[in-house]
Amino acid sequence: xxxxxxxxxxIRFDSVGLRYGLGPEVLQDxxxxxxxxxxxxxxxxxxxxxxxxLRLMYLGLRPTRGRVVLxxxxxxxxxxxxxxxxxxxxxxxxxxxxxxxxxTALDNVALPLRVRGVKESEIRKHVPExxxxxxxxxxxxxxxxxxxxxxxxRVAIARAVIGRPDLLLADEPTGNVDDHIAMRLMYLFxxxxxxxxxxxxxxxxxxxxxxxxxxxxxxxxxxxxxxxxDQGPPPEPAP
Amino acid sequence: xxxxxxxxxxxxxxxTSRFLPWLVALMVFLAxxxxxxxxxxxxxxxxxxxxxxxxxxxxxxxxxxxxxEAATEDRVRLAVDVMRKVPGVVAVKAFDKKRTLAxxxxxxxxxxxxxxxPLPRLIDVAVDPTARVDLAEVAERLAQAVPGASxxxxxxxxxxxxxxxxxxxxxxxxxxxxxxxxxxxxVVYGTRTGMAVHHGIVEVLHLIGAHDDYIARQFADRxxxxxxxxxxxxxxxxxxxxxxxxxxxxxxxxxxxxxxxxPIMGYVTIGLLPLLAGGLAMLTARLTVHGTLSRMx
Numbered sequence: 001x002x003x004x005x006x007x008x009x010x011i012r013f014d015s016v017g018l019r020y021g022l023g024p025e026v027l028q029d030x031x032x033x034x035x036x037x038x039x040x041x042x043x044x045x046x047x048x049x050x051x052x053x054l055r056l057m058y059l060g061l062r063p064t065r066g067r068v069v070l071x072x073x074x075x076x077x078x079x080x081x082x083x084x085x086x087x088x089x090x091x092x093x094x095x096x097x098x099x100x101x102x103x104t105a106l107d108n109v110a111l112p113l114r115v116r117g118v119k120e121s122e123i124r125k126h127v128p129e130x131x132x133x134x135x136x137x138x139x140x141x142x143x144x145x146x147x148x149x150x151x152x153x154r155v156a157i158a159r160a161v162i163g164r165p166d167l168l169l170a171d172e173p174t175g176n177v178d179d180h181i182a183m184r185l186m187y188l189f190x191x192x193x194x195x196x197x198x199x200x201x202x203x204x205x206x207x208x209x210x211x212x213x214x215x216x217x218x219x220x221x222x223x224x225x226x227x228x229x230d231q232g233p234p235p236e237p238a239p
Numbered sequence: 240x241x242x243x244x245x246x247x248x249x250x251x252x253x254x255t256s257r258f259l260p261w262l263v264a265l266m267v268f269l270a271x272x273x274x275x276x277x278x279x280x281x282x283x284x285x286x287x288x289x290x291x292x293x294x295x296x297x298x299x300x301x302x303x304x305x306x307x308e309a310a311t312e313d314r315v316r317l318a319v320d321v322m323r324k325v326p327g328v329v330a331v332k333a334f335d336k337k338r339t340l341a342x343x344x345x346x347x348x349x350x351x352x353x354x355x356x357p358l359p360r361l362i363d364v365a366v367d368p369t370a371r372v373d374l375a376e377v378a379e380r381l382a383q384a385v386p387g388a389s390x391x392x393x394x395x396x397x398x399x400x401x402x403x404x405x406x407x408x409x410x411x412x413x414x415x416x417x418x419x420x421x422x423x424x425x426v427v428y429g430t431r432t433g434m435a436v437h438h439g440i441v442e443v444l445h446l447i448g449a450h451d452d453y454i455a456r457q458f459a460d461r462x463x464x465x466x467x468x469x470x471x472x473x474x475x476x477x478x479x480x481x482x483x484x485x486x487x488x489x490x491x492x493x494x495x496x497x498x499x500x501x502p503i504m505g506y507v508t509i510g511l512l513p514l515l516a517g518g519l520a521m522l523t524a525r526l527t528v529h530g531t532l533s534r535m536x
Contacts, residue, residue: 060446062536080533081450088448098443102249111247115449159447 016066042202044220050202091160093170099144150177255429263469271477277411278505297362300387327370426523455528466520470513
């Protein structure tokens with residue numbers, strides 16, 4: 001992980017617009033910058049464009065207009081073969097987990113390391129360790145179809161963080177788990193944030209946002225950022 | 240073990256894995272037949288070319304009258320003398336009547352009726368291949384000196400035969416190319432289908448930072464394995480067929496057909512076809528995946 005000095009922008013959007021095909025713009029004039037080491041909520045009602053905005057951030061889409069700068073690289077002028085290196089600096093927790101059903105929990109988590117060509121000995125060392133850390137030490141060989149929603153979510157999170165990303169994007173990471181696990185996941189994200197990872201958590205769970213009211217938030221409505229709230233008071237200590 | 244090396248893409252269960260080997264097997268079988276045909280034709284052309292290059296044939300019509308036999312012999316002797324004096328001629332050999340009858344025996348049989356026929360006599364003339372012989376002038380001189388004698392240099396009929404053979408040879412090459420194109424098109428279709436079926440997995444790999452070649456290699460490796468296995472199946476079908484054709488051709492008597500034996504290079508080329516099929520499948524799959532992924536952001 002190549003953490004940058006806190007405060008430098010890790011990602012910046014300038015007047016970004018996005019439309020699918022010939023349809024209407026789902027995102028309009030999006031402009032914001034996320035400092036390195038920051039932790040933001042991305043909020044907004046369903047259909048506001050949170051997932052589309054996240055997809056732009058993890059380079060799953062190209063904007064139809066505007067400028068996206070990620071890790072100081074203007075994405076529009078970045079060569080296609082250079083993009084995998086940028087993607088490897090981003091961890092993504094997908095809303096629907098997107099685990100590979102034919103692979104075990106361990107192989108799913110190992111995937112980002114394997115695409116980087118990390119040695120199997122390293123994988124054998126680090127992956128079980130991380131799965132133990134998220135409470136899945138006894139599920140290393142389990143396939144996703146046999147795991148509960150919460151367990152799948154933890155596997156997805158482990159996969160997103162195994163490469164120690166500079167930027168972690170999580171799309172509704174607490175959507176399928178009970179409150180207790182949701183809080184544990186949030187504290188896990190906070191721990192990662194303390195280690196230097198910039199984090200964006202998309203959610204429409206207002207209760208969760210209120211519990212972490214000290215975190216700034218990007219609020220999306222009708223495809224436009226309507227509010228960028230500053231950092232609030234520090235959180236209550238973890239239970 | 241938990242750490243068994245899995246493929247990231249579950250390609251083994253795809254429909255392509257079931258139909259591609261059989262299709263490649265059929266294609267390799269057909270390509271083998273075309274390759275065998277091309278080699279056999281090439282061998283035949285070489286043999287014909289070698290057999291008749293540097294040779295001329297003088298045909299002497301039989302004389303009529305009471306002393307026909309003696310007069311014909313005189314004509315043959317005269318023709319032999321004329322040909323021996325031609326610069327560049329290295330050997331002249333007249334076929335006697337017995338030999339001529341032996342040449343005709345496979346077609347006309349050996350009955351007494353045939354022996355009584357007024358058969359033309361043949362003179363085989365060997366020419367130094369490097370010598371430039373004015374055949375028109377020789378033919379004219381021969382016709383003036385020997386009544387009923389004519390010169391045949393084989394070139395006209397041979398060139399037509401060789402042209403036909405070369406056309407067939409090119410046809411065989413085109414058949415092989417066409418088979419390769421059909422195989423490649425099938426691999427393209429199978430690979431695209433596989434990418435569509437596993438689009439979700441391909442997208443996850445893409446988004447976690449896999450290079451295009453990392454994904455393409457998995458499809459290519461699978462296509463290579465399927466191509467090789469199909470190719471070997473095709474080879475297993477080919478060898479008995481070639482053996483049967485060779486055996487059947489040997490049973491033909493009388494030299495109506497030239498030998499259909501396949502040279503060693505023919506067997507080597509056919510033996511390499513499964514590898515070529517695997518390589519073609521691998522390359523096609525790889526290029527197809529790269530082409531499809533290039534449309535992803």
